[in-house]
Amino acid sequence: MDIVVIGAGYAGTVAANRLNRKVPDARITVVNPRGDFIERVRLHEQLAGSGKAARPLGEMLRDGISIETASVDKIGDGAVTLDDGRGLEFDYAILAAGSIADPLPGAIAVSTWEGAEQARTELEALPAGGIVTVIGGGSTGIEIAAELAEAHPDLRVRLVSDAIAPTLSAGAQRHIRHTLARLNVEIAADTIVEIDGRTLRSESGRELDSDLTLWAIISAVPDLAARSGLAVDPRGRALVDENLRSVSDPRVFAVGDCAAVPGMRMACATAAPQGAHAADTLARMIKGRAPRPFSMGYGGQGLSLGRHDGLMQASDRADNAGWLFFGGRVSAVIKEGINRYAAYASRTGNSVWIGGPKQ
Structure with a gap:
């Protein structure tokens, strides 16, 4: 066989x-x-x-x-x-x-190993005050923006999206925005339609400068x-x-x-x-x-917000977010545990899950 x-x-x-x-x-x-x-x-x-x-x-x-x-x-x-x-x-x-990702020309797709490595190399070459723009307001973009801002406080980190964590509850969205603000992440509510060198052009017509543009949308x-x-x-x-x-x-x-x-x-x-x-x-x-x-x-979603903060959002089995969520250091510890379990399940094949919603 x-x-x-x-x-x-x-x-x-x-x-x-x-x-x-x-x-x-x-x-x-x-x-x-x-x-x-x-x-x-x-x-x-x-x-x-x-x-x-x-x-x-x-x-x-x-x-x-x-x-x-x-x-x-x-x-x-x-x-x-x-x-x-x-x-x-x-x-x-x-x-x-x-x-895979399908980025605009001029952006680096960071949902792949090759893209993450390319971005890491270019990140190291940026001078203090350099502008890093993350495109995408889902979990991938949020985690990247928070991690970058915490690990590289000398850089300006911007997150561009017409919505931030749209599948999560209103309370969870507020926690994410509060945490990103604490980390000095700028949030631009817009959609980028063209990248011309260091210039990003948005759907609303404004232009944004960017030294490094990261595409965090998996579509x-x-x-x-x-x-x-x-x-x-x-x-x-x-x-x-x-x-x-x-x-x-x-x-x-x-x-x-x-x-x-x-x-x-x-x-x-x-x-x-x-x-x-x-x-x-x-x-x-x-x-x-x-x-x-x-x-x-499903039972919920978890996000990392840097090494010292996180978010756990409860949901029903159909993946609809409820009102209950937890943020802060405990959530970061739980998210780390989930990441470790994912690797353990892959290595052993011992994966467990709950049944789907009743039809």
Whole structure:
């Protein structure tokens, strides 16, 4: 039994390690463009120089799992074609290619390892008083702005977005704004439509100076599923059935950001359970047992606001934010614990989650 896992983020590593434990005689190969596992939830720390986001992939995968450091050009009929022309045959494949950013020209996409490293290098070259602009008011942009402002108080940090944490409660939004103000982060309520060197032009017509512009919006997925002929939604995510199997090729599972699962948001909190469920489903099928539908609910969201502050927002299982939230140092400690658990789940395959909302 040959199983190929495409991508070694949270979803892919959880799936591979769980399958290795549940189907020990399967030949599992993980294909990833780099030889490291990237803790995406720590990329803001890597960028700011306050932490590390990379671990050797060999330390994250169980013994017996093969690693191919390559990119996948196409998923074909029972085989994947790598960027060097080689092919890997499979009985089953798990597509866990994650998501990508589509920045305006002139901005650095910091949701990837390469972008975070480029930004870190350019950040080190900025003089005191240099202006760093972070575009995007979601959790990625907020965490980057707070981390940068705390780690580099000699720089001017600006966050540009037409909304700040729009999916969180009003109280949580106020806490975020208060914390960013305490860290001297300027907030510009606007939308950048063009970058011309050091000049940012906004939708409202104003111009902003920026020495380093960081794109913190994740809005796209790799086109691997589409160019492989798998059925996709308008955003390019692979369409899957209730068991997370491709609706056009039942030998292929799709999990994480690149899978079109109704009601799910892009997050490691989503990716790990989906990777685990795909592994469980495949293990059941191999043993001749019927698969079970995927069901997952949320309990809230967590944000880092520098090393000494954070925010925990409670939500219902459908991911609707409630009024309850916690901020401050305790929330920062809890968020750090969540980050460590995400890495533990990836390394061991021991992911747990709550059931989805009642229909």
